[in-house]
Amino acid sequence: MSSRVTTICRDLSELLPAAQTACRLLFQECFKAGIKNIFITETYRSQERQNYLYAQGRTRPGQIVTWTLTSNHKSRLAWDIAVGPPQSLYDVTTLNRVGAIARKLGITWGGDWIGSIDRPHFEVKANWKLPAGYKLEGKLNVPTNSKGQVQLIVEDKKEEIKVTQAWNPGSPAMKTETENFIAQAVKEGIIQESHLKDLQNGTMITDRLIGLYITIQQRRSNK
Template sequence: MTNVTTTCRDLSELLPVAQTACRLLFQECYKAGIRNVFVTETYRSQERQNYLYAQGRTRPGAIVTWTLNSNHKSRLAWDIAVGPPQSLYDVVTLNKVGAIARKLNITWGGDWLGNIDRPHFEVKPSWRIPAGYKLEGEVRVPSNSKMQVQLIVKEEKSMSNTWNPGSPAMQTAAEAFLVQAVKDGIIQASHLVDLQNKQMTTARLLGLYITIDERRSTK
C-alpha cells in the first residue's frame, strides 16, 4: 500500500494523454527559457487525497486542498514547483508557465475562480496537441529542484540532405579544401572526418565554404 504521506512524481503514472500534455508544456517552457521548473506530484490515490483534505480540518496544519475529488486520482493532473534561484512557488514563474498552458489548451489552476492553485495543471481525456505544436524531441521532465528541463533533439540525417558530390573529383576537391582549412586553423578536423564518412549535409558544407572564405578574406 502506498504511503499517504509520500508524493508520486512519476510521469508514467499519468494517463498517456496527460503524459504527452505535460511533456509538451515542459518543452514549451524550455523553449521560453523557463528551465528550473519540476514536477512535485502526478498520480494521487484517494487515500492520499483524504489525508491531504484532513489537513487544516481534522488534522493539524494549513489547508492544502479544498476537494476530495481531485483529477490527480484520475491520472490527468500534475503539480509543479520552481527551483533556485527563485522561491519554490514563485508567482512570476508560475504565471509564465500558466500562460504557456493556456496556449496548449491545458487547464491551469491559476485561472480558477475562488480556489486559485497556480502549481496545478490538468487535461481532459479528450485533450489533443493543438495545431502548430508538436513534441520536437525527447523532453526530460525534472522531478526535483536539482535538475533542469531538457529538450534533446536528434539531428535528422537522410539521403536527401547528405552531400552527394556526383563525382570522385568533386569529393577530392572538397576534401582538399577542408584539409587546408584544418591546417590553417580555420575549422576543426571533425568536419573533415564527417565529409570523409559521408555524414556531411549539403547545407553544412556550404556553410563551411562561406565561413572559410570569409576568414581567409579578412587575413
C-alpha cells in the same frame, strides 16, 4: 497510518496517456521559452491520500493544501509543479509564465480558477489532444526535484541530398561542347559509347555527367 497517504508520486508514467503527453509538451514549450528551473512535485494521487491532504488544516493540524476531495490527481489527469533555484519554490512570476503557456496548449491551469486559485496545478481532460502546430520534439528531461533542469535534446538530422535530375544545359552551345567532349572520350577509348547516347537522348543525369568528366580528366592525365 498507511505510508501510502504520505508517499508522493512524481512518476509521469502513472498518468493517463493524454496527461503524460500534455505534461511533456508543457515542459518542452517552457524550455523553449527559457523556463528551465521547474519540476514535477506530484502526479497520481490515490483517494486515500486525497482524503488525508483534505483533512490538513481542517481535522488535522497544518495549512490547507487542497480544496476538494475529488481532485483530478486521482483520475490520473493532473500534475503539480514547483520552481527551483534561484527563485522561491512557488515563485508567482514563473508560475504565471508557465500558466500562460498552458493556456495556449489547451491545458487547464489552476491559476485561472476563481476562488480557489492553485497556481502549481495543471490538468487536462481524458480526450485532450496535441493542438495544431505542436509536436513533441526530441528527448525531453522532466525533473522531479529542485536540483534538475528541464532539458530538450533534438537530434540534428542531416539528409543526404542526391542530384538525380536530368542534365539540362543552359544553351545549345554548351550542349554541343559537352557532346563533343564526351564523343572525343569515346574515340579515345576512355568511356563507352552508351554514355554519349544517353547524353544525346536526354537521359544523362547531372551527377553521372560530373563523374564522367572526372574520370575522363583523370585517365587523360595518367597517359
